[in-house]
Amino acid sequence: MKKLALFVVLAALFIAVIPAHAQDAGLTLSMSRDFGYAGFGSDIEGLFSLRASGPSNLQRVEFYVDSELIGNVDEEPFRVQFTTKDYAPGERTMYALGYLSDGSQLRSNEITRIFLSAEQARGKMVELVFPILGVVLAVTLLATVVPAMLSSKKPQRGKYGVSGGAVCPKCGLPYPLRFFSFNMGAKKFDRCPHCGKWSLVRRASKEDLAAAEARWAALDAPTEATPRISRRDQQIDDSRYEN
Numbered sequence: 001m002k003k004l005a006l007f008v009v010l011a012a013l014f015i016a017v018i019p020a021h022a023q024d025a026g027l028t029l030s031m032s033r034d035f036g037y038a039g040f041g042s043d044i045e046g047l048f049s050l051r052a053s054g055p056s057n058l059q060r061v062e063f064y065v066d067s068e069l070i071g072n073v074d075e076e077p078f079r080v081q082f083t084t085k086d087y088a089p090g091e092r093t094m095y096a097l098g099y100l101s102d103g104s105q106l107r108s109n110e111i112t113r114i115f116l117s118a119e120q121a122r123g124k125m126v127e128l129v130f131p132i133l134g135v136v137l138a139v140t141l142l143a144t145v146v147p148a149m150l151s152s153k154k155p156q157r158g159k160y161g162v163s164g165g166a167v168c169p170k171c172g173l174p175y176p177l178r179f180f181s182f183n184m185g186a187k188k189f190d191r192c193p194h195c196g197k198w199s200l201v202r203r204a205s206k207e208d209l210a211a212a213e214a215r216w217a218a219l220d221a222p223t224e225a226t227p228r229i230s231r232r233d234q235q236i237d238d239s240r241y242e243n
């Protein structure tokens with residue numbers, strides 16, 4: 001009994017599907033994006049193409065946006081281009097009418113989309129891109145900050161890795177730049193292992209590093225009377241790293 005009911009339902013579905021398919025095979029309208037925005041939903045903005053395909057005796061195709069004729073093509077490929085700029089923002093339905101050599105007319109499937117203004121599309125893109133940027137930023141910061149916080153290793157004087165050395169603008173001592181530190185243009189956001197302060201530093205020149213190494217050497221040898229770094233020098237150093 002159950003099996004019979006199932007069979008009836010399937011048969012009904014089958015019969016319902018066949019005519020719909022036959023109709024689709026008449027004239028098929030498809031849309032593709034040439035330039036612009038097509039979101040996850042039905043939002044579109046920019047330059048798009050409508051294409052129609054049908055039986056071999058298809059002679060002419062009219063393309064419509066809502067009920068406005070936007071193109072009349074009488075040879076293959078049956079294609080028109082349109083830009084959403086030409087329409088007020090809102091929901092639009094596109095379809096095509098095809099004319100066969102025997103004089104009969106076919107109506108295509110409909111494609112409904114929400115046309116956005118350029119500003120709306122920009123807003124949507126920002127909505128899409130910002131969370132991704134946020135995740136990238138968070139991951140980069142984590143990859144930078146966490147290892148720096150964990151590493152308590154003092155650098156060795158005169159030894160800098162592949163990324164070169166920097167001079168801390170806060171304490172004036174040199175340290176190797178970490179390869180995976182957070183890049184901001186030509187500068188890196190890095191933590192000085194001497195004073196523990198974060199600053200934007202750039203790869204220092206050999207001369208600057210040598211001077212900083214001398215300051216460090218002086219610190220390590222307190223018998224030498226060289227002051228660690230005078231206030232005036234500190235200010236010069238700070239200003240050098242400000243821009």
Ligand SMILES: [Zn+2]
Binds near residue numbers: 171173193
């Ligand atoms: Zn420092």
